[in-house]
Structure formats: structure tokens, C-alpha cells
Amino acid sequence: MNLFSTFRVAVLALLLNKMRSFLTVLGIIIGVGSVIAMVAIGEGAKAEVQRAFDKMGTNLLVIRSGSAQTSGVRGGAGSQPTLLWTDVDAIRKETLYVTKVAPSLRQNVQILGEGKNWTTSAEGTTPEYFEIRNWTFQYGGPFNEQDVTTKAKVAVLGGTVVDNLFGNPADAVGATVRINNVPFEVIGVLARKGQSANGMDADDVVMVPAGTFAAKVQGGLRQYLGGSIYVGAATPDDTRRAQAEITALLRARHKLRDDEPDDFTVSSLAEAASARQEGTETMTRLLAGIALVSLLVGGIGIMNIMLVSVTERTREIGLRMAIGARPGDILVQFVIEAVVLASVGGLLGVALGFGVATYLSNEFGWATKIDPQIVALALGSSALVGVGFGLYPAHKASRLDPIQALRYE
Amino acid sequence: MTEPILEATDLVKTYKMEDVEVRALRGVSLAVRPGEFVSIMGTSGSGKSTMMNILGCLDRPTSGSYKLAGREVSKLGRGDLATVRNKVLGFVFQSFNLLARTSAQENVELPMVYAGVGAADRRERAIAALEKVGLGKRLDHTPAQLSGGQQQRVAIARAIVNRPKVILADEPTGNLDSRTSIEIMALFQELGRSGITIVLVTHEPDIAEFTSRVVMMRDGKVLSDVTQTPVDAREALANLKEGE
Numbered sequence: 001m002n003l004f005s006t007f008r009v010a011v012l013a014l015l016l017n018k019m020r021s022f023l024t025v026l027g028i029i030i031g032v033g034s035v036i037a038m039v040a041i042g043e044g045a046k047a048e049v050q051r052a053f054d055k056m057g058t059n060l061l062v063i064r065s066g067s068a069q070t071s072g073v074r075g076g077a078g079s080q081p082t083l084l085w086t087d088v089d090a091i092r093k094e095t096l097y098v099t100k101v102a103p104s105l106r107q108n109v110q111i112l113g114e115g116k117n118w119t120t121s122a123e124g125t126t127p128e129y130f131e132i133r134n135w136t137f138q139y140g141g142p143f144n145e146q147d148v149t150t151k152a153k154v155a156v157l158g159g160t161v162v163d164n165l166f167g168n169p170a171d172a173v174g175a176t177v178r179i180n181n182v183p184f185e186v187i188g189v190l191a192r193k194g195q196s197a198n199g200m201d202a203d204d205v206v207m208v209p210a211g212t213f214a215a216k217v218q219g220g221l222r223q224y225l226g227g228s229i230y231v232g233a234a235t236p237d238d239t240r241r242a243q244a245e246i247t248a249l250l251r252a253r254h255k256l257r258d259d260e261p262d263d264f265t266v267s268s269l270a271e272a273a274s275a276r277q278e279g280t281e282t283m284t285r286l287l288a289g290i291a292l293v294s295l296l297v298g299g300i301g302i303m304n305i306m307l308v309s310v311t312e313r314t315r316e317i318g319l320r321m322a323i324g325a326r327p328g329d330i331l332v333q334f335v336i337e338a339v340v341l342a343s344v345g346g347l348l349g350v351a352l353g354f355g356v357a358t359y360l361s362n363e364f365g366w367a368t369k370i371d372p373q374i375v376a377l378a379l380g381s382s383a384l385v386g387v388g389f390g391l392y393p394a395h396k397a398s399r400l401d402p403i404q405a406l407r408y409e
Numbered sequence: 410m411t412e413p414i415l416e417a418t419d420l421v422k423t424y425k426m427e428d429v430e431v432r433a434l435r436g437v438s439l440a441v442r443p444g445e446f447v448s449i450m451g452t453s454g455s456g457k458s459t460m461m462n463i464l465g466c467l468d469r470p471t472s473g474s475y476k477l478a479g480r481e482v483s484k485l486g487r488g489d490l491a492t493v494r495n496k497v498l499g500f501v502f503q504s505f506n507l508l509a510r511t512s513a514q515e516n517v518e519l520p521m522v523y524a525g526v527g528a529a530d531r532r533e534r535a536i537a538a539l540e541k542v543g544l545g546k547r548l549d550h551t552p553a554q555l556s557g558g559q560q561q562r563v564a565i566a567r568a569i570v571n572r573p574k575v576i577l578a579d580e581p582t583g584n585l586d587s588r589t590s591i592e593i594m595a596l597f598q599e600l601g602r603s604g605i606t607i608v609l610v611t612h613e614p615d616i617a618e619f620t621s622r623v624v625m626m627r628d629g630k631v632l633s634d635v636t637q638t639p640v641d642a643r644e645a646l647a648n649l650k651e652g653e
Contacts (some may be wrong), residue, residue, distance in 0.1 A: 005511020005522050090638060319506045322467060323567070324523040326488045402467050406506065 003336075013309070014344075016116060021164065024305040025345030028385070031294025032346050032378045036353020039374045041360065042366035046280045058130060059239045063087075063229040066263035070379050077213040081224035082263040087253060088229055097107055097233050098313035102129035105227035107218040111206055113165035113177040113186075120161050122179060122206050124213020124227075132232035136232055140188030142174040143209050151211040155184040158189040159192040159203035177206075182216045184208065185231055201357045295381055299389035306338050306393035317397050317403025334397050338390020339383050346382025411439040412479065413572055414606050415464065420473035422459050422629075433459040434470065436630040441608060443574070446601040447619040448609045451626035458579070460626065461610045465498060465577045466490045478574050480569065494524050499568030503580035505560040507552040513539060513563045514548040520571045538566040542596060558589035565596060569605065578602065578609040582616055588649060594619040595642035617647075 014021045065082045085103070092101045105124040110117055129135075130142045143154045154176060156247040162169045165177065172186050208217065218226070231246065233239040243266050250264055310317070317330055325333075357368040422434040433456045441447055451457040462468040463475060466482055475483040478497055485493065495499075499520075507516045517535040526534070532650070539545055542562040552560050561581060568576050582590035590613075598619060601607050609620060617623045618640045619633075625632040 002522075002525070005528075315506065316508060319489060319502075319508070320519070320523070322465070322494060322500050323507075323520040324491055324571075326491040326523075328488070329491075329523060403462050406467075406502070 028298035028345030032349025033352030039354035040357035043369040140241035185313035297353040303389040321402035331398040334394030339386035342386030448620040499573035501578040503583040
């Protein structure tokens, strides 16, 4: 008996009892449907988190000086300057995976403009910094390399600073502000970023060229870099490799012996991002567990109805055997019937899941994302449930004695 | 003398029903030559049904030999027996045993499905078989839309469609009125004339009259085995019309 006729017979048999077939697969429909919907929501949330981190720059490494130790008391990271200005150039030139490097020097300053004043954080850096951090401009633009070397008195303001100094943000560009009483020309206003990863106001900042910072804001530490170094890489994988590269490079440059600890730290935002992802990961696994349980329950329903069907159709089975169906033919017929039943349930479940996910994202604006892999998995496991739970009733049918089966009332 | 198409020698069949051993066949021998139209008669409990099941390869004898078309089949397994039933035998049952809600044509195609005949061939042969039994115009009718006699004709078409050597009919007229019964017997006689061997189980003597040999069974043994000139069913039908 060929597969196509078997499928046809199976579909016809199921259509004879439409309501019963539907009720039988309802368990699978609801199980698969809820899993598809839940996973869509979970994946949507995950993608949202990923986007948020991408905006901050996941392919970003921050290098800080190590901790100082005085009479057994250990200071925090950066308490003792160990990073050198030459480290910045070395990282740029002697690594493979680093695409951008920028120093970052910070100091709280008072800033004056249009007769108002505000205390904020001044950051001295190079133009690459804006690229590493994916910062864009609302008005104007960044300073350039020349501004850094010539120690130009130009500044880029964050949104919060502009709000506190100017009535109209558009007026800021071209205006003069005074930082620690030194006049700076405002050349750009940063696009708003909202809260930073650690809950701080990321817009409460004023950026100046690194050279200018050292000359006018905070005296330098000669060859030491009194801040941190920001490093950008192309991909998350490259970021990991860059992290190892930088660690090796800086250890060599700082002439650390093998038994000495690093005198610097290289931290990545990706680590924080992956910690967040793990939460959703656990959720997804939990949902997979629920899916498994619902598929099992659905499978038991299918087995039950297949057993009923075998009993009801005992005479039919007897007849098929009498006219030449081998036990294998009968087995395949009933297994396929169970598989068709379960797969139809899976398909309807996927449709239901799609519907619910679409409804939720339209109605409540929830981010949803349907993963084709999950859909394939749901359909595959439904079919597998059909095979698994159809096997026993089918085996029972194939072992019937044709004489008794023909006589069955 | 031609080789028997069906040769049973010393068939014994015992059933164990709980603790009691039932001896349904106690050494039955029967040889049927090609083209014979044999009826097996007997009361219930005579062993005729058991005999029929063994001849039909639905059951195996406890001991004895059974050769079908020259091949020993008494020791074959379930799968091989199914193939034998499919290729060599055709069945007609008392209760027709057609698939409900399935058209006459599809019912007739069923044995060919298991024989692995292609769809176009199946269709062609099913139509030819249905035409042969006089139902060429009712291909799409389901059993519910057919009379008892017509249903039995569909079943006969199904039995002959795989071109079997032997047709086994178990009380084929048991559910039919006498007129329809004779019509069915006329159809069997016609098939017999075309060379098919037919073995029929019945308990009605008037039905056995239409066959060329009557084997009477009692208590699991052959009581008598008589060759006779069959009554022509077409004539019987004609007489029936005159009588009305």
C-alpha cells in the first residue's frame, strides 16, 4: 500500500469524525499555540534587551587602572593610575580585533552659560569615542583630531546640560559656555540617550577634546592616563578576542611577571547584556518544559481516541486483512492517522500562536518575535507525538485476528 | 485429470476455549479441481466455518496439509498468508463487509491497493469488474445507497478484481431474499463458467442446488461428498417470473 493512499485513507477517516478529531487535538492546539505565543513574547523581550544594549554598544570594552594598595588597604579600580598614554597608541597599533580606541578622562565641573550655571561631569576624549559609543548628534557635530592636538576650546553638550543652561537647544550651538571659568565654544549637542546601564543620566555630560581637558580642566599625570580607555570591536566575538589581546598586550607593556595580578581591568558591556539574557533564557527553557507536558497530555488524548477508533473499526481491519492487508499495512495506516491528527493539531496550534502573538503586539504594543526554529520544532514534535502515541493502538490493530475481527459486532 | 487447485489433507483444528478443548476439524480431506463450484454444507458446529477459514488462509490448521495452487500454505506466517489471500483468493461474506461511506469503485479498488497496483490501473480494473457484475452505472454509490443484492455484487466485484484463482463465499446469500439469492447464484455460475473455482459455505439446500458438488460436514468430518448437475440459476429466475 503506497504512502499517498494511506494518507488519503487517514484524512478521510479523520474527516468522518470531524468534531471528535478536533476535540482530540485541542490539547495539542492549545499547548503548541501557547508555547508559540509565549516564546514569541519571550524572544521579543530578548530582542528588545539586545537592542537596548546594542544602542549602548555591546562591542565595547572599558579598560581601567588597577587598584592601589597602601598599608594593606586596597583602593578600588582606578585608585592608582597604571594606564599610560602610550598604551592607547599601542592598543590601536598592536592588536588585530580592536577597531577604535579612545581615552576617557572625567572630572566634575561647573559650567556656565546664558547666566545660568550647572554642575556636571566633563569628559575629555578623542573623536573616535563618539563612534565607539554610537553617540549621535541632535545639533552640530563632534570635535576632530586637530582640536585634540591644538587643545581647541570646543565642547559638545549632553541634553540635560543644554536644558539647564539654554532655553532653546537650537541656540546652544555656537554659544559660549564657561567650564571652570574657561570659555568654550559649543559645537554640538548630543542626541538624547536616556538612562545609562547603571541608571545614571547619560545626557548629563559635557565632552571636550582630551588635550584641552588635560590643559584646562584637570592637570595631567604626566605619562599616566588619569582615566579609562574605551575600545570598540566589530562583533561580539571580536570583542571577546580583543579582550584577551588587550590583556596580554598590557601585561607585557606593564612588565608584569606571570605571578603578578593584572594592574588594570578590562570589562565589557556584553557581560552585563548576557546576564540579562540569561533571565529570558531560563524563561524560554521553562516554556519548553510546559510545551513538553502539554504535548504529552495531547499525545495521551490521541492514543485514547486511536484506541477507540481501532475498536470501532475492528470489522474494517478484519476486512482489510482478509483481502490482503499485511499486519505492517495496518500498522502504518493507524500510525499515519495518528501522525496526521497530531500534525494538524500542531499546525492549528502554530496558527493560534501566531494569532495571539500578533494580537498582543497590535493591541498592547508588546514586542513579539516568531522564531521559525520554534515553529519547526513545534511541528516536528507534534508529528513525533503522533508516532509515539499512535504506535501502541496501531500495533494493537495490526495484531488483530482477521477471523475474530470480521465477526466483531 | 487436472491437478487440484485446492488440496486439503487430513486437516485437524483444535481450539482451546478456557479449559475445554474443542475439536472443530477431525481430519478433513478435500480436493477441488479448477473450475469446480463446490458448496460446503452443514449445521452450525459442523466445522464448516473453520474449514472455510483454513481454506481462506485466515487460519492455520493444527495439523494436516493444505496446498493452494500447488503451494503448501498451512505453515505460512501472517504476512505471507495476507499475500496469498490478496493474490490467489477472493472473499465474499454474508454481511458484504463493504467500507461504509466509500464508493463502490473505491471498495473494489481496495484489494489492488494492497497488491500495489497503480491508481490508473486500479480505476480501470475496478470499473471493468463492476461492469461485469452489472453495476457499471453505480460506480459512485456508497453502500448505503445500494440494495443488499447490489452490495453483494460490489463485494463480488471486489473478490474478482485481483484475478484470483479461487473465490470463497461464506453464506453469501444469508442476508438476501430468495429472488436476490438466485440472482447472486446466477452471477457465481457465470463466473464459474469463465473458469474461476468457487467454494461456498451455506446451510440452505436450495442454494447448494446451484453448485456442481455438495460436501456435507458434521462433527468436524466430511459426511458426504456428492457431485451433481447444478440447477441453472437463470432458468430458476425465469421460472420465478412465470410463477408471479
